[in-house]
Amino acid sequence: MEQILRPIYQERASQESTLGVVLIEKREKVSPITDTFDSVLLIITKENDTSVFTKHYTYLDKKAAMHIVTEKQLRKWLLLGTNRKIVDWLFHGRIIYDRNEFMEKLKTELKDYPFYGRKIKMGIEFAKLIRRYLEGKVFFEEKNYMDAYNHIVESLHHLARLAVLENGLPPEVTVWSQVKQMEPAIYKLYEELILSEEPIHKRLELLFLASEFHIHSRTNDGAQHIREVMERQESWTIQELHEQEELKNYSSDLEVFIEYLVEKDLISIKGVMTKSEGIFHRYYYVKS
Structure with missing residues (x-):
């Protein structure tokens, strides 16, 4: 497939703003890593009219995707962990163009500094965990067990990603494989939720109790980023917090997170x- 795609990426590589090109090829018959495409071209540019530009191609029975991404957008994804496929693509993809060793330096940077953006990633995951947990608990208390189940599953996913971050690694798409090795207790909770033959309300009751323990033990670390940001000035209105550049990344979870930390x-x-x-x-x- 690379030979077919070569004219496409060579055209981009000839442009001065292009920093690197990575080719990712499908590893399984149905590959979520490549969004089911046979090949993915990831092209990193210094600047572009749009931060992410995508095209799809077909050749005979094959299909390919091309993503042109600015360096700024790439680093934002890496900082926040909001596009987990990117880490996989960078580590497992094949570099086919590298201006001034940009891609190799980036990979080295990610290997040497695994804690890159760790505090903000942990804060965002913890805020999401809190929202899903609190909303799920309300559904549980109202005996809306299916909605509660959905929320506790989501909260466990955030807890899993948080656990991986605590271990100094970026959460991958296959996060539960990571958690099974790093935090077997959390993996066991997930297993009990989805595999247990107990009635659903019993499973949920157990999970909410266990989740409360895991949340409590991680609260100080999860709050570290937002507290450090807030220490930069004497006090904040909620609007000022929403507009603060780093805290914008907490999005709609910010207010419920703040109220939880107040509590x-x-x-x-x-x-x-x-x-x-x-x-x-x-x-x-x-408080200082």
């Missing part, structure tokens, strides 16, 4: 008088 006394509140009697602006701060 755990890791973030404090102070009231600032408004023009209306008895109503106060709510400001957030971290």
Whole structure:
């Protein structure tokens, strides 16, 4: 397939802004890593009109995808862990063009600094975990067991990714294979949820209790990033927190995360008088 794709990537490689080209080929009959495509071309550029530009190609019975990604977008994915396939592509793909050894240096950087972006990744995963856990618990208490089941599965996935990050590695697409080796207790929870023959409400009851323990033991580490950001100024309105560049990445999970940390006394509140009697602006701060 590389021979067929060569004119396509050579055209891109000739452009000055292109930093590297990686070819990823399907390893299984149905490959989620390549989104079922036979081949994927990942082209990294210094700059482009759009941060991600994608094209699909067909040749006889084969299909290929080309993704042109800016270096800025690539590094954002690596920092936040929001595109887990990228790590697999970089490590297992074949470099077929490398301007000034950009790709080799990037791979070395990822190997030498496995904790790259670890705090923010852990914070984001922990915030997602908290939301899914709290929402799932409400469904459970309302006896909406199927909705509760869905949420506890999602929360376990976030817990799994968090556990991998704690071990200094990026979570891969096959995160449960990683967790089985690193955190067998969490893997066992997942097994019990999906394989147990207990009634669903019994399984959920056990999982919510066990999850509470795992969440509690990880709260300080999960809150480290947001607390460090908040220490940069005396106090914050919720709007200021939403607009803070790093905290934007917490997206819709930010507010429920903050309220959870308030409850755990890791973030404090102070009231600032408004023009209306008895109503106060709510400001957030971290005790020094």
